Amino acid sequence: xxxxxxxxxxxxxxxxxxxxxxxxxxxxxxxxxxxxxxxxxxxxxxxxxxxxxxxxxxxxxxxxxxxxxxxxxxxxxxxxxxxxxxxxxxxxxxxxxxxxxxxxxxxxxxxxxxxxxxxxxxxxxxxxxxxxxxxxxxxxxxxxxxxxxxxxxxxxxxxxxxxxxxxxxxxxxxxxxxxxxxxxxxxxxxxxxxxxxxxxxxxxxxxxxxxxxxxxxxxxxxxxxxxxxxxxxxxxxxxxxxxxxxxxxxxxxxxxxxxxxxxxxxxxxxxxxxxxxxxxxxxxxxxxxxxxxxxxxxxxxxxxxxxxxxxxxxxxxxxxxxxxxxxxxxxxxxxxxxxxxxxxxxxxxxxxxxxxxxxxxxxxxxxxxxxxxxxxxxxxxxxxxxxxxxxxxxxxxxxx
Amino acid sequence: xxxxxxxxxxxxxxxxxxxxxxxxxxxxxxxxxxxxxxxxxxxxxxxxxxxxxxxxxxxxxxxxxxxxxxxxxxxxxxxxxxxxxxxxxxxxxxxxxxxxxxxxxxxxxxxxxxxxxxxxxxxxxxxxxxxxxxxxxxxxxxxxxxxxxxxxxxxxxxxxxxxxxxxxxxxxxxxxxxxxxxxxxxxxxxxxxxxxxxxxxxxxxxxxxxxxxxxxxxxxxxxxxxxxxxxxxxxxxxxxxxxxxxxxxxxxxxxxxxxxxxxxxxxxxxxxxxxxxxxxxxxxxxxxxxxxxxxxxxxxxxxxxxxxxxxxxxxxxxxxxxxxxxxxxxxxxxxxxxxxxxxxxxxxxxxxxxxxxxxxxxxxxxxxxxxxxxxxxxxxxxxxxxxxxxxxxxxxxxxxxxxxxxxxxxxxxxxxxxxxxxxxx
Numbered sequence: 142x143x144x145x146x147x148x149x150x151x152x153x154x155x156x157x158x159x160x161x162x163x164x165x166x167x168x169x170x171x172x173x174x175x176x177x178x179x180x181x182x183x184x185x186x187x188x189x190x191x192x193x194x195x196x197x198x199x200x201x202x203x204x205x206x207x208x209x210x211x212x213x214x215x216x217x218x219x220x221x222x223x224x225x226x227x228x229x230x231x232x233x234x235x236x237x238x239x240x241x242x243x244x245x246x247x248x249x250x251x252x253x254x255x256x257x258x259x260x261x262x263x264x265x266x267x268x269x270x271x272x273x274x275x276x277x278x279x280x281x282x283x284x285x286x287x288x289x290x291x292x293x294x295x296x297x298x299x300x301x302x303x304x305x306x307x308x309x310x311x312x313x314x315x316x317x318x319x320x321x322x323x324x325x326x327x328x329x330x331x332x333x334x335x336x337x338x339x340x341x342x343x344x345x346x347x348x349x350x351x352x353x354x355x356x357x358x359x360x361x362x363x364x365x366x367x368x369x370x371x372x373x374x375x376x377x378x379x380x381x382x383x384x385x386x387x388x389x390x391x392x393x394x395x396x397x398x399x400x401x402x403x404x405x406x407x408x409x410x411x412x413x414x415x416x417x418x419x420x421x422x423x424x425x426x427x428x429x430x431x432x433x434x435x436x437x438x439x440x441x442x443x444x445x446x447x448x449x450x451x452x453x454x455x456x457x458x459x460x461x462x463x464x465x466x467x468x469x470x471x472x473x474x475x476x477x478x479x480x481x482x483x484x485x486x487x488x489x490x491x492x493x494x495x496x497x498x499x500x501x502x503x504x505x506x507x508x509x510x511x512x513x514x515x516x517x518x519x520x521x522x523x524x525x526x527x528x529x530x531x532x533x534x535x536x537x538x539x540x541x
Numbered sequence: 542x543x544x545x546x547x548x549x550x551x552x553x554x555x556x557x558x559x560x561x562x563x564x565x566x567x568x569x570x571x572x573x574x575x576x577x578x579x580x581x582x583x584x585x586x587x588x589x590x591x592x593x594x595x596x597x598x599x600x601x602x603x604x605x606x607x608x609x610x611x612x613x614x615x616x617x618x619x620x621x622x623x624x625x626x627x628x629x630x631x632x633x634x635x636x637x638x639x640x641x642x643x644x645x646x647x648x649x650x651x652x653x654x655x656x657x658x659x660x661x662x663x664x665x666x667x668x669x670x671x672x673x674x675x676x677x678x679x680x681x682x683x684x685x686x687x688x689x690x691x692x693x694x695x696x697x698x699x700x701x702x703x704x705x706x707x708x709x710x711x712x713x714x715x716x717x718x719x720x721x722x723x724x725x726x727x728x729x730x731x732x733x734x735x736x737x738x739x740x741x742x743x744x745x746x747x748x749x750x751x752x753x754x755x756x757x758x759x760x761x762x763x764x765x766x767x768x769x770x771x772x773x774x775x776x777x778x779x780x781x782x783x784x785x786x787x788x789x790x791x792x793x794x795x796x797x798x799x800x801x802x803x804x805x806x807x808x809x810x811x812x813x814x815x816x817x818x819x820x821x822x823x824x825x826x827x828x829x830x831x832x833x834x835x836x837x838x839x840x841x842x843x844x845x846x847x848x849x850x851x852x853x854x855x856x857x858x859x860x861x862x863x864x865x866x867x868x869x870x871x872x873x874x875x876x877x878x879x880x881x882x883x884x885x886x887x888x889x890x891x892x893x894x895x896x897x898x899x900x901x902x903x904x905x906x907x908x909x910x911x912x913x914x915x916x917x918x919x920x921x922x923x924x925x926x927x928x929x930x931x932x933x934x935x936x937x938x939x940x941x942x943x944x945x946x947x948x949x950x951x952x953x954x955x956x957x958x959x960x961x962x963x964x965x966x
Contacts, residue, residue: 166816168670168790172827173822174823174826174827174829177620177829180833180838209616211613215615220608223605228594228803228804228805229805230586233562269836270835273834273835273836282553283552286552297837301834304831372552411617417615417617418838418841419840420839433551436556436557440556442559446562446656446684446687447660447684447690448688449660450657450807453653453807453843455840
């Protein structure tokens with residue numbers, strides 16, 4: 142208040158153009174924000190002059206030479222797009238073609254829900270944008286609800302629901318001792334949550350641990366969700382990337398759908414199509430019927446309009462071209478498999494190397510875990526040593 | 542609440558269908574109309590004389606350069622976007638020789654076109670600025686109040702458009718801003734006011750600046766039409782540069798949707814001009830905190846195109862020529878419509894009908910207003926009439942997009958306006 146009064150006093154005393162110069166900044170009191178724990182790693186990596194530096198921080202795929210990869214199917218799609226798009230605005234809900242193809246991936250080509258038009262879906266700004274739209278939607282239409290988030294999770298999940306003003310709670314997930322799933326505690330948390338709670342689930346390749354429930358475990362989770370009337374929101378950022386087979390990676394979602402859950406789902410093409418910077422993804426919400434799906438979609442659009450009006454075109458065109466052309470789609474599926482297999486190969490190689498070095502610790506978790514990330518089990522102090530002495534950059538939670 | 546979820550109700554059963562967006566809804570209705578004489582004067586996207594969308598030559602060239610560059614990698618941009626794009630955008634709006642830029646007092650972050658830039662700026666203000674009221678001109682783009690409300694600011698109007706003169710209500714503007722609490726945020730359209738096309742003169746801008754600085758009001762510029770209004774990039778940025786030149790702080794949202802025809806690629810930038818480089822750096826770090834939980838980092842394609850064009854001297858020059866051509870065509874449309882209405886002897890008829898408003902009753906506002914839009918002064922009933930009888934699609938506030946007009950359709954539009962004004966009061 143004193144600051145305000147001081148500023149007001151200064152303002153009143155100056156009436157001319159020079160008044161602007163004599164005032165201090167309106168943002169004098171703005172604190173420097175902490176660096177993002179994940180993206181900050183890459184910033185530090187880039188600043189490091191050492192030739193032997195390695196970045197195993199941010200989740201972007203690299204080939205065996207450590208180089209970023211643009212998929213062949215993407216290059217071909219871009220060749221077709223260049224010179225042909227007139228770059229007009231997409232509708233608020235994005236590219237209908239892209240969304241339709243994307244839903245087929247998550248829900249299955251022959252999904253009854255698709256036939257019955259029961260899915261409200263909009264193009265979103267990759268996974269982040271899809272989660273944020275859903276969080277805003279949840280806030281607006283279920284203002285008394287909160288969201289249950291696994292421990293640990295992608296750090297940005299907390300930011301997203303916080304900025305959407307949805308209160309957060311956590312549920313047990315990772316079991317540090319076994320470096321696997323803490324299934325018993327997970328089920329307890331599901332049972333103890335109030336009926337009708339909202340849960341964030343990682344559909345496959347849990348980030349950051351790489352620990353996924355088994356099919357049987359998913360079935361139990363789904364059953365318990367039915368008993369409790371919980372809402373399941375799936376974040377699927379790695380479909381195809383986990384096992385190499387998109388259908389297999391969507392198993393958790395399909396189990397829930399079979400059981401009649403009306404789920405929400407965030408999909409991203411950042412990793413599985415290598416479209417990181419294009420920011421292309423999809424948010425879908427299963428509804429009771431077509432009429433409700435239309436209503437829900439219209440409300441999602443109302444949230445998108447004051448955020449960015451309509452989503453970016455280029456990435457959507459790439460996805461549409463690839464998934465809409467049987468040959469390009471086949472090529473994509475092949476390339477996804479190659480990426481997933483290289484990662485699986487890396488896991489095996491890392492584990493073998495550590496075991497050969499005679500490590501007394503167990504490194505089984507490296508191959509038990511799945512997806513892009515490995516929760517090594519290293520402490521923040523050990524991570525700092527890796528960075529400072531070996532120029533290896535990873536997040537301080539030990540995620541590789 | 543029942544615990545069983547066997548075909549339970551959806552948790553979103555109660556969600557009702559949202560009303561159609563008034564602006565985008567116009568195009569939806571237009572597309573549904575099978576009549577060949579239909580004319581879409583709704584959404585603000587540029588059209589050629591042939592009524593086609595236009596992709597600039599420089600954009601096509603930039604596209605080819607990008608697609609042929611095998612080394613181009615499409616990984617995540619930094620949270621604040623493409624660095625070259627940010628630097629070039631700041632120079633574009635503030636001027637390459639701007640002191641504020643040279644003193645590192647400006648933070649510029651890539652955002653999703655104008656909408657995204659406004660939203661990120663508003664969120665930042667809601668969290669870090671002591672005043673949470675933003676004054677917006679009456680009328681303004683329909684999406685403005687929604688953006689600011691969702692960001693956590695409350696919205697108040699200031700007088701802007703005078704329906705009688707179809708020009709600026711300058712007195713009202715000065716009074717309303719003069720009555721605003723010290724520190725309040727003020728939204729200013731940098732040029733080509735949307736939807737009226739009515740801009741202050743440079744003299745009036747100077748008076749506005751002095752008033753705002755003396756009251757400590759914070760300017761937030763929306764610059765969606767730089768270069769598109771007058772045909773000159775520098776002329777269209779004068780209002781903004783005036784405020785930066787006095788050493789004060791301000792925000793500026795830039796869009797490349799219209800002036801580079803990049804509509805769907807969602808390219809824009811938010812700049813915050815601060816007192817010192819240290820403040821600018823801290824502000825930037827806080828902008829990242831707004832962006833990360835919204836979409837993590839901005840889309841790469843459109844910004845890459847813009848960066849290529851702005852950094853290459855030949856492409857830049859070519860762009861200015863193409864930009865001027867678009868602006869000139871719009872100015873020419875204004876002249877043609879004005880002439881057509883004059884020819885119909887509108888002046889006298891209008892005087893008759895509008896006598897209760899004491900208007901001078903002419904259509905000169907069409908050529909006085911600037912930019913893509915014209916506020917015709919037609920009311921909702923007249924607009925509905927024009928849509929029904931003449932298949933002319935426009936927003937119900939009487940706004941027409943001059944960019945959607947071409948020479949062949951001018952007579953049809955003039956007929957429609959004439960009919961509307963004479964059949965409906």
